Amino acid sequence: MDNDTLLTTTRSVRRKLDLGRRVEPELLAECLRIAQQAPMAGSLLESFRWLVVDDQETKTQLAQFIRSGGEKSQAAYGHLVPPRTLASGQHLLAVLERIPAYVMACLPGRPSGDNASSTAFYGSAYPAVWSLQLALRTRGLGSTIVGYHLAEFEAETAHILGIPPEITQVATLAIGYTTTSTFRPATRPPLEQITYHNRWGTTSSLFG
Template sequence: MMSLMDVDTLLTTTRSVRRKLDLDRPVEPEVLAECLRIALQAPAAGALLSSIRWLVIRDQATRSAVAEHVREPARAAQAQFGHLVSQATLASSRHLLDVLDRVPVFVLAAMIGRPAGPGADANVFYGSVYPAIWSFQLALRSRGLGTTITGYHLDGHEADVAALLGIPDDVTQVALLPVAYLTTTDFRPAARPSVQSVTYYERWGRAQD
């Protein structure tokens, strides 16, 4: 539970998990519901807070069907852009695709409506759901579960998944999160740029005096 992990550790060791998901251990409905309850406390634009929706998918046949709609565009993207990421990351992503249908639960984050336009409109729309997605991931991590954001099916297969799941036309699918218990607790802060190298002061490109 959260009391067993300090906040800084939680924030710096919550990773996108693909290889270390327990494919055989069930995820209790009450645990998932509690994590989603916490997620809904995330900040959002007031007018859009009531637009956030979660679709929990447990049925094996449905998960298998959704997984197929993820795999096709994912493998095409990996073939085209895989050279831009590390071999470890690519291998991890490929592993998840192979076992995706075996992950115990999918959670689909969605928003009622469509972004009104690019720029500020899209920023407000997606900015009202991604904090909730991140809070959901943190809540999972604090309870020994993990996930990763996937969105490959949105490239050409969003309508197929919508038809499969009965999602109305006026709902925007944002992210699919495969959820499972973790097979390890050995997560550490990742390699990141130094704060000094990515932070400017008063003017773009100006380092701190």
């Protein structure tokens, strides 16, 4: 697969995860080693942590908090997302215990609230998360970010996983092999409409 195809067809996979196929820990480790090379605010490079969860009992406990949060979230905000995405999210909630592996990206503390610190904090996790999603894809695995438990159940999730209270769970990926290798670019707004040139609101001359 060429790089542009990888970057444009790596989707959030929920319905096409192979729930019956184990994800080898050594394969996850290989992908995490690649993701470690992602950019990160220098002050956080040493304190970033991954937590891999593939033990069935722990996944079952984790699933109950993701599901509780997810049902509330989908009831409140489901109308704001495309119907296909909502249906896909509902499917995910139904099979949470059977997801082969979860990987959580964690950082110490909380940003102080201003834009610079929030950007540095959360922005330090997501490049690595996306690199992990790309590395997984090139090996036949799919993933999706799940944040449902964070609104009300972050502390409960931390408790079952032994995460200290000062640690922030920034992102969780649900991971499995995919049942298909055919993924396509998604529909996005026309680039011409979302891209300004030199001044906010100007039509971009980049497109002729």
